[in-house]
Amino acid sequence: MSAVFFACTIWTLISASGTVKVDHVDLIxxxxxxxxxxxxxxxxxxxxxxxxxxxxxxxxxxKTDRDGFHAITYKVKPIRINITVCAARI
Incomplete structure (x- = not known):
């Protein structure tokens, strides 16, 4: 049986002062x-x-919540096979 997976790749930038900033997140x-x-x-x-x-x-x-966490919402189209979803936190 086939399944579909969703994964997140988080791309960060590090400034000269060492500050880490999320540049973008890819949903794969x-x-x-x-x-x-x-x-x-x-x-x-x-x-x-x-x-x-x-x-x-x-x-x-x-959107950034009061604790500083970023949240992304994305709706996927209905599919008819099993799926696995990955969530990531930095």
Missing amino acids: SGEVTGKAEPGTPAYNKATNDTTKVVKRFTSKDW
């Missing part, structure tokens, strides 16, 4: 089909052809 999606068997072409493949950046978020897209 792709299909997961199961474990690849050793010796098969799929096992030796380092990439997933179905992976893509679904949405890129910048500071214009997130």
Whole structure:
């Protein structure tokens, strides 16, 4: 059975003074089909052809709460296979 995964990649910038700032967050999606068997072409493949950046978020897209945490809301279209969602905090 196939599944779809969503992952977040957070890109940061570090200023000359050492301040870390989130530049943007990429929401990444792709299909997961199961474990690849050793010796098969799929096992030796380092990439997933179905992976893509679904949405890129910048500071214009997130809201900061009173504790300083940034929150992003994004609705995905309904899909008919299993999904896995990843959340990240910095």
